[in-house]
Amino acid sequence: SQQGEEDPQALSIQEGENATMNCSYKTSINNLQWYRQNSGRGLVHLILIRSNEREKHSGRLRVTLDTSKKSSSLLITASRAADTASYFCATDLGKFYFGSGTKLNVKP
Amino acid sequence: DAGVIQSPRHEVTEMGQEVTLRCKPISGHNSLFWYRQTMMRGLELLIYFNNNVPIDDSGMPEDRFSAKMPNASFSTLKIQPSEPRDSAVYFCASLAGGQETQYFGPGTRLLVL
Numbered sequence: 001s002q003q004g005e006e007d008p009q010a011l012s013i014q015e016g017e018n019a020t021m022n023c024s025y026k027t028s029i030n031n032l033q034w035y036r037q038n039s040g041r042g043l044v045h046l047i048l049i050r051s052n053e054r055e056k057h058s059g060r061l062r063v064t065l066d067t068s069k070k071s072s073s074l075l076i077t078a079s080r081a082a083d084t085a086s087y088f089c090a091t092d093l094g095k096f097y098f099g100s101g102t103k104l105n106v107k108p
Numbered sequence: 109d110a111g112v113i114q115s116p117r118h119e120v121t122e123m124g125q126e127v128t129l130r131c132k133p134i135s136g137h138n139s140l141f142w143y144r145q146t147m148m149r150g151l152e153l154l155i156y157f158n159n160n161v162p163i164d165d166s167g168m169p170e171d172r173f174s175a176k177m178p179n180a181s182f183s184t185l186k187i188q189p190s191e192p193r194d195s196a197v198y199f200c201a202s203l204a205g206g207q208e209t210q211y212f213g214p215g216t217r218l219l220v221l
Contacts, residue, residue, distance in 0.1 A: 031208060042112070042199055042212030043151075088151065092208060095164055096141070098151040 004032070004072075004089040004099035012105040019076040021102040023089030024069075030092045032065055034074050037086045037101070046074075046087075081108040112213035114200050120219045126188040129216045132181055133202030141210060142175055142185050143199040151199075157183065190220045 004025040013019055023032070031050045035043040049056045049065045049072065056063045062075040076083055086101040113132040121127055133140050141156040155165040157177045165175070172191070177183040187194055197217050201210040 033209070035212075042214050043201075043210075044212070045209045048208055095153060095156060096210065097153070098143075100150040 006099045006102040114213035124189045129185040131200030137202035139203040141201040
């Protein structure tokens with residue numbers, strides 16, 4: 001499969017803590033994207049990192065990409081209860097492949 | 109903009125019945141994707157269209173599934189006959205030409221009894 005695989009599958013933290021999710025993939029990519037899915041909703045795009053970039057920031061989000069290891073990580077700093085959702089990485093190979101997701105629970 | 113619109117939001121049907129899911133992409137977007145999400149298999153790409161033409165339908169599980177895009181503002185995903193294993197949430201997403209971010213609809217939750 002060319003899908004990304006997220007790790008861990010589930011993560012539970014206290015509000016204010018940082019949350020780190022990892023994604024591994026199998027083939028060379030054009031870019032890698034992270035999406036969030038709230039329960040019962042569609043996916044919402046968070047951030048995109050290109051294959052020639054190593055790190056990118058957007059607000060409380062920090063994404064890193066290591067193409068030599070075929071892996072990416074998403075860091076959410078100072079988490080909030082509203083960050084509770086599932087997070088997916090998606091690799092763009094002309095068409096999109098989504099991982100299985102990390103379910104994040106932020107306890108107030 | 110209203111975003112990607114899907115209907116119905118929920119569908120309950122009996123095995124053997126025909127099911128039609130509908131999607132209206134964001135105006136001006138020229139790529140449309142159909143996904144299926146289940147606990148066991150995650151989010152799977154079923155088919156995608158570019159400028160109303162099916163580009164890749166390799167994810168369509170079997171001949172019971174068919175998708176059409178008769179114009180730039182409408183697409184359907186049909187399952188005939190439906191089976192209990194088709195129970196899932198089906199998402200439609202659209203993408204503007206030259207862009208890299210997909211916009212997802214709210215999904216249709218299908219239950220086949």
